Amino acid sequence: MHVAMIGTGYVGLVSGACFADFGHTVTCIDKDAGKIERLKAGGIPIYEPGLDALVARNVEAGRLFFTTEAAEAVKNADAVFIAVGTPSRRGDGHADLSYVYAAAEEIAGLVDGFTVVVTKSTVPVGTGDEIEKIIARVRPDADVAVVSNPEFLREGAAIEDFKRPDRVVVGTDDERARAVMRELYRPLYLNETPIQFTGRRTSELIKYAGNAFLAMKITFINEIADLCEAVGADVQQVARGIGLDGRIGSKFLNAGPGYGGSCFPKDTLALVRTARDANSPVQLIETTVKVNDERKKAMAQKVIKAVDGQDLTGKTIGVLGLTFKPNTDDMRDAPSLDIVPALQAAGASVQAFDPEGHEAKHMLKHVQFKDDPYDVAEGADALLIITEWDEFRALDLDRIKLLMNKPVLVDLRNIYKPDDIRARGFDYTSVGRA
Template sequence: MHDMPLPERSALKLAVIGTGYVGLVSGACLAEAGHHVICVDQVPAKIEKLRAGLIPIYEPGLDEVVHRNAAAGRLGFTTNIAEAVSGADIVMIAVGTPTRKLDGNADLQYVFAASRDIARALSHPAVIVTKSTVPAGTGMEIKRIIARENPTLDFDIASNPEFLREGNALSDFMKPDRIVVGTETERARAMMEALYRPFTAQGFELISTDIVSAELIKYAANTFLATKVSFINEMADICEKVGGNISDISRGMGSDKRIGRAFLQPGPGYGGSCFPKDTLAMVHIGEKALSPATIVEAVIAVNRARPHRMVAKVVAAAGGDVRGKTVALLGLTFKPETDDVRDSVAVLVAEQLAGQGALVRAYDPQGMDHARELLGEAVDYAPSMDAALDRADLCVLATEWREFAERPLADYKRLLRTPMIVDFRNVFVPAEVAKAGLGYLSIGRAGVPAPELLPA
């Protein structure tokens, strides 16, 4: 093997394969750190938009970082992979790994296709890094594919999983809790340390592991967080049966430093692009290794039941039947500050309520177009929060957008035909809702009957 010396310059040259959520955020942030990055995608329309400064995803602050680094010449976009990898020190794979319907495992076809393309386009020594979330052993398979496609190529492989929260991705990348890098050679480790030197120089921790450990860290972290979500939701269900306030329980648990407050907010269940597919993939990894991930299986089962429980809560608030009733659904994305509706419980609830005969009138600040792709014309799409609430029989608060949480309760009372809110996110304080003259059902807390539904 030939030497692959670290460049004397502090800035490295990177090619990032894939301009989806992970690829675009990673490429833009690494350019912001001073490196020279070219992002490549096979979809010409996507690249044309990015070159024109149009960002295909909603992520607070991302447009500013992309525009600034493109203007500075540190960030470029192309459909030509040979152009992207030319002279690159590091080639980063950041394509999608969706769930396979057949077995619940991560679908690696895009990762392997990118590996073949890289092998054919690359003609000089480089480190090929997997940024996509992939099951244990994927790195070794990538190594075999590249060696088979280009037997004379001198290359190293590495795993560098992402830990980005939608809505907080820029902060998560630029001020990370940790940076995980898995390598099998010293020169790959040295190159990855050089890549992240702008971060470690500020005191952020880089954890160096073997490749399989790095691949598993991402799954272990996400499945543990999903476990916290399902656990607190089960506790909320118990509160609704035996009494108790889940908000107090969450606070009491989270004050224990060994447990922590994060991911102990009860709600409609987890969704989005990571937790659903990563928990399923973790179960598949365990099955394949003949070491079942039984706790994770239970986490998935609890989460799968959440949409049905949420629908039952709405039906109860409507007096036992939603047929012919107008339901104002506030929120369609799986969380605020994103336009992502993948595996969003709000979308599933909208679909089920419409199927039971409700007239669902939905509004979301960012997720309307994506939700329409999933729901079609099953629901009405309101142009504003006020339009959604206007003369509705009840309101379902499904996503805790600031616009909804900061709106005075008096406005809800004024706009709704029947003053009733079903709050999947425990945004409001029950006593304050009651004082405003509204009925209220939340998660794991005592309800407030709607005044108009109380017996005379």
């Protein structure tokens, strides 16, 4: 089948490359000429393990193309995917749908024959209805079916998630559209992947409800971690104890500095706004948003307490990890964006390293960026782990200790065992553990 993918960001590029790997002919479209030229030259604008090889393989096979011109690709497409950004709108927290609606207007003027228009972007309930209205206004004669097909990709594992998903959700009542979507995802039938067909509004809500639930689960275990510290319990053992219950499950029960990234912060906020507009408030999610925001800001207090309990004037803090999670270069709503400025406000000088956190250099001011963890440790009064990159899990701790002014380690991801670290002579602070 022929697919046009509007947007070459995280969702669009991964989805387009994976559809091409399924054997479809995919054209990825973006108005950013620089990005398109980079993709044509073999460059990848985001960091996602395995994506460079996947893109190169399908470009070489003649199944994956990149362009700034949508006309030909949309005209020939069986399905046109809208995979543009939906950031939080300034001022009110609603999802900014301006890029989605602009894409719908452009698509309307270009479709030829029956075409399925698919929203892959995360959009609030009712967005598909608005896209339908826009297309009908621009092209009353257009023969289209507007479908919701939310993405469930984890950054750092996106290719695996696309090719071996827990489920595929498709929101449409149009039988012709269902047939097209079944054909697009036909390779997944071989793996017996559940494909759930629902109404369009239900599909749109599934995405938000799923992300909100996971955000709530993270926030829950973080609050339990605080309780563990207060009463002398171990949050990792608590998490294991409840996670073995099949009704709860073990995923997303790792205590830490709070959630960030491209999805959870904006999607929980958008769901809160949607619910308020519908006069059906989601109070659990509202509290989740509030608690998570407060938690990220409070993490700097752990460092202050670990160093001297007062302030950090004249102290140097080494920071390992700046992206919101490992195996991505995504800095959106990363905990580091709250923690590092709070450390600086307390008087600290900050030196940091992240394997892929290049964007941090534009987002964090007055930070000394180092080349590796050992450069970060040199002269530091405390070493702070914010992101659990694998290379931070097996540091030469004896070398680290010799390089530091004081052997103080604050581990916000609990990647080390307290007894092991203390046996090496470190003053060790973690999350939810005595």
